Amino acid sequence: MLIEIRSNKFMENGKVRPPITFNPGLNTVLGNNKGSNSIGKSTFLMILDFVFGGEDYVNKSVDVQKNIGVHTIDFKFKFLEEDYNFSRSTGDYTVVNICNENYETIDSISVEEYTEFLSEQYKLNLPNLTLRGAIGRFFRVYQRETTDEQFPLRSAIREPEKNGITALTKIFNKYKLIMEQQNIVKNAKEEEKTFKSAQKFKHIKSVKNKTELKKNEKQINVLNEKLDNLMSENSKGLSDVDSLQTKEISELRSELSILKRERIQLESQKKSYEIDNNFLKFTQQRDFEALLEFFPNANIKRIEEIEGFHKQVRTVLTKEFKQSRKNILDMIDSISENISTLEEKITDVSNIPNVSQAVLTQYADLQNDIQQLKDANNNFLKLNELKDRSTKLSDSFNLLLKEVLSDVENQINKKMKELNDIIYNGTKTAPELIIKKHNSYSFYTPNDSGTGAQYKGLIIFDIAMLTLTDLPLLVHDSLLLKQIEDEAIEKIIEIYTSLDKQIFISLDKINSYPIDTQNILKKTKILELYPDGGELFGYSWNKTN
Template sequence: MLFEIICDQFKQKRVEFLPTLNTVLGDDFGSNSIGKSTFLMIIDFVFGGKDYILKSAEIQRHVGKHTIKFCFIFQEKRYYFLRDTEDLEMVSECDESYNVVSKISLSQYCEFLKHNYNIHLPNISFRDIVGRYSRIYGKENLNEKRPLDVVYNEAAGAPINAVLKLFGLFSAISELEDLLKQRETELSAYRNAQRYNFVSSIGKRKYNENLKELTQLVETKDQISKDLDNNLLDIDSEKAEEVIKLKQKLSIAKRKRSKYYSQYVTIENNMKENSPIRSEQFDDLLRFFPDANIRNITEVEKFHYEIRDVLRTELKAKKEELNKLISVSQNEIDTIEESIKKIIQIPNLSKAILTKYSEIQKISEKLESENKAYLTSISLKTSRDDTKARRDQMRKDQLYLLQIEINTKMQEINDYIYSGQKKPPVITFDKNQYKFETIDDTGTGTSYKNMVVYDLSVLELTVLPILIHDSVVLKQIADVAIERILKKYLQSEKQIFISFDKKKAYTVESQKILLDTKVLELSPNGNELFGKSWNDK
């Protein structure tokens, strides 16, 4: 609980607080500009707010830089702090004499308060909890028709989300919200990939056309497979293309081998003709040409023999070279044929068959890729839509529970205030919108009473640690209801801070409650919060 606030610039330097209702009391004339709302702003400042500085320019102008010292008690231990009006983002931790020991950030300080008030709700900050229920003149949460809104024109859904979080009903929605964001990100990324042609993009009509064409292609492949004893069925287009390339290399290798072998046979035949012609081999020649000069012919033949003998060494070397080339070519042929066998088990596939199969497979893979992209896109969209539907249904269910819980409590409190004689306020939720009203009663006093009833309901139903109601809220409410509202405040086990004036206009019981819970009394002529009023000439 908040135990004390100290400021050297206050007329009453130190204000000590009660564990339940705390009243800042004005005079019986309803005097303005004496500091009631300002002090409530300072309480909000102590609870981590910033509006005391941001929305109270006249205070900063007339008072100047000043320090707000304050103490909390949690589990019987006191914690001392101070905040400087010139440094909104830091809070000083102090000893019991308010000497600064260390400094922490405002967010760390708010986490300290959240922890020590035993608030363990996820996805909601301490300020989003208490700030909405600190209703002080100058803040933007005083619209009696929109009690959930913390500022004017708050983003749609934000007020309702804050209440769902405070009631512990948002986690189930949040999980689906996160999943929905993931699904939307996936779908968006896939559509971007399609837009930039990284992935195929087709419609349902093209998908169905592809299915028909794929059926025809499968039939064609099946026929090819049957013709090849079903050995080509599992060859994809990439492998088929590889086989075609290997067949081309095999053809070249075989031509090279044939060329080398032809040269080898020619040389081998030449080398076999290495003996000179004998004289008796010319007998048949003399029979037809008796005048032939056998001696000259013999000398010419001897010359040819001698030439062959000289070239014999070179032919032998060439023969050995060709033998090696034939061997290399044969090894190349064996290697290529082995590679082909590893891809397919058909040794004599024709290039035409492979080419046809490769083309069919390419077309099939393209169509299958297009259809797969279409089905993936449909699947992602369906998943996104299903998740959204689940999120919307979960939100609807949680809002229904929230609506029942709040309306039940508001009826209970309203019946207490009016002894069951007046209709209670009713809140209804619809997705990101809400309506707050009393059926058949749109009066100003009723509307402000409704806001108080709503706040008290939330205070009782949740871990909301404090409530702040300025006199601008309470003075609009009919006198008959004020006494019961003050009693309801007093029954709370949590701290409530209110400002009030014209106490004598209310019942004796109301006056007693106000005086018993008074922690600070302000009035004009030197008894203002800072000892003076800025509007005096």
């Protein structure tokens, strides 16, 4: 538990305040009976959030940082009778200092390491749940985005409702079960998507629908019949052709076909080059002197220069054509050698007595066609299996999620009704949490939409969470409490004091409450703030003089 907080910036009437020490249960920050503002009640609760690893004290308490400047907060925890001293500066707030009993720094660790330590000590180290993910939502302080009475699970204004529901399952230690099933569904969908993409981009053969499937089945029967007839006619030789031999022959023939097509294309290119080259070789004897008979003023010298340029171009192009033709001839020779090699391999593989090459080729083609049709059908059936599996797993996951969320919802609503009945002696409706689905919920008090009822519902929700889970603490600012009728506040204060976990509240105008309630608030007081020197930092910077 948190034992104390201190800072040399905490002042009262010109003097540094002594360390602020805490109770195991309720801890009250009191204001005066005039309800004075800007004295530091909310600021101190923000500092508590800072002590528990938050950043809003630095990022949102702008006036404090501007007027006080960089300062350090010292704080002490006690776990299993052992004290742990730390400090954290508003300057470099990404680290927490490990200190000795005099708050002298011994070592420094990251905020993440520090909050992991607190999670372990508070026994809140549940799967996929961080300390901030758990307690951050329950620091209900002005300037923090956690005071929305209609969305008690929200840790920030723009946070999706889904995140709050996920956090709820983590705090109730239900998330691991959900996550495991969710991963199974995710993997099944990924497998289905990958297989479907392979079909789409023709990486694997597949029919498109059941009509094509049946058509393929009929074709397979026809081909099997042809294969049986072929084997009957050549039973002795074909009995020696095993499946591996057949497959090898088919693959060799396919490769041979590709090479032959490539050779035909290259030979076609070679002919084109030869035609172009012959065109370049064509020259016409030009008698430019005779030209003068018709055009006495023709510039023969200029015409000869142009003709010389054309000869140079023909020379360059002729050289390039020769090199290109040579490259094509080399490629044709190489492919021809490969074709010869493949033909020899096919002959060797298919060299079986009593079976002609034509029969063997026909046998291999039939086997190959049958297998391709079977693959296309099997891949179609495989995709349907994957779709069915994905759908069933999704349905199973949705049912599990619904059961888990329903169980959590029922536990919370039952506890809130118990608490509400204590506060109102069973005479008023209790707040209700309705989780519609995994990404949507509502929170309200039936037949009572007043401001006081809404904030009362928020506080009851927090107390229910504190009693049902391993949450170690709650923080409630006067912003929430002062909206609630006095009669309800009296009962809520009594409930606070009955709990064995630390609760931090701020409140003022306590003289308006019954004596018993005043006594509780005074007894649990850890800090009392007031104007003109009694503010948290000893002064208020909103005054003009």
